[in-house]
Amino acid sequence: MGIEGPFWRAIAVYRLASLAYAIVLLIRNDGYAHPVTSWTIVGVMALWTAVSAFAYPAENLRRAPLLGLDVLTAAGCLLASPYAQGDLRGAEGVMPVPATWVAGPVLAWAVYGARRLGALGAAVVSAADLWVRARTPDAPLLLNGVVLLFLAGVVVGHVARLAKQAERRMQRAVEMEAAQRERDRLARGIHDSVLQVLALVQRRGGELGGEAAELGRLAGEQEAALRELISARPAPSGSSDLRTLLLRYGSARVTVSTPATPMVLPTRYATEVAAAVGAALDNVRAHCGDDCRAWVLAEPGEDGAILVSVRDEGPGIADGRLAQAAAEGRFGVSESIVGRIGELGGTVEIFSDADGTEIELLVPRPAGSRAAKGASQGAEGSG
Structure with a gap:
């Protein structure tokens, strides 16, 4: 899972804390106008919080279907809020039933696909939020939540992208260091065997002369080439x-x-x-x-x-x-x-x-x- 692991754990904690906050609001408002509907929405939120906490860390499950269900679940809970709140919707200080929980999919999309996908997730959730507010009688059309969702999607997506880039660079450095250690190990073995034999052949060939001298010359060339090969350092990618x-x-x-x-x-x-x-x-x-x-x-x-x-x-x-x-x-x-x-x-x-x-x-x-x-x-x- 690499560097993404802490991000998914943080989002899971955020969802859990937001769920607890939604439950507190529900209790304080006596279940709103329709308690059964309200608690059903909270039950869906709790179930999806548990599912997402286990699904997102698993790379084989972290695909488009999971991301799509995530944002649809949040939008569905948001769109169902007016039916649970009844006449209480739009009242001063009353938030939708999911409250801040709907930001969870935006954060997940941002971590998965960086800024652009985070902004797209924010747009989908914001559209559902604006639809609910537009259908609320005598309620001012506030954009604070929309702005915060877009900021969360873009900022978290940017930070996640930088973290992934840093992880790739670190992995590349570790691989290069491991390759160099292996090269050094092989170089020691070659120096103690092959290079010494080639040097001996070059020296003895020069002493014997004739065809042996030509063999010694070739051995000397191969010794020089082999020394340079094992001492070369890897260059950056590309x-x-x-x-x-x-x-x-x-x-x-x-x-x-x-x-x-x-x-x-x-x-x-x-x-x-x-x-x-x-x-x-x-x-x-x-x-x-x-x-x-x-x-x-x-x-x-x-x-x-x-x-x-x-x-x-x-x-x-x-x-x-x-x-x-x-x-x-x-x-x-x-x-x-x-x-x-x-x-x-x-x-x-x-x-x-x-x-x-x-x-x-x-x-x-x-x-x-x-x-x-x-x-x-x-x-x-x-x-």
């Missing part, structure tokens, strides 16, 4: 830590450097930036060979922007080569890199000479994004 995506490219020949603080972006942004970096590294392997070293550097830029550079020690890009590739239908740079970053509103700059090539990707902060605010805060923290 967003991703760009560092986690970039660190997967790290290997014996690719060095990835990122800030200590998270670089949180909306998942689409983070995925596209990482894909552009992957395309740049693919170009390095394709045109510079598997032995060419490369460096990936990610850092926060101005106004929350993200700056990522990919540098290699290859022979550089010949003048006109990129234009020629695009003319020949090869769009590795123009589409996979420039096109991706351009769709995010960013820019790409390419610097190349005989000592190597550097590609700079500048991605602006997504406007109005909570994830972008996290990235901006991370940038300030790293400065």
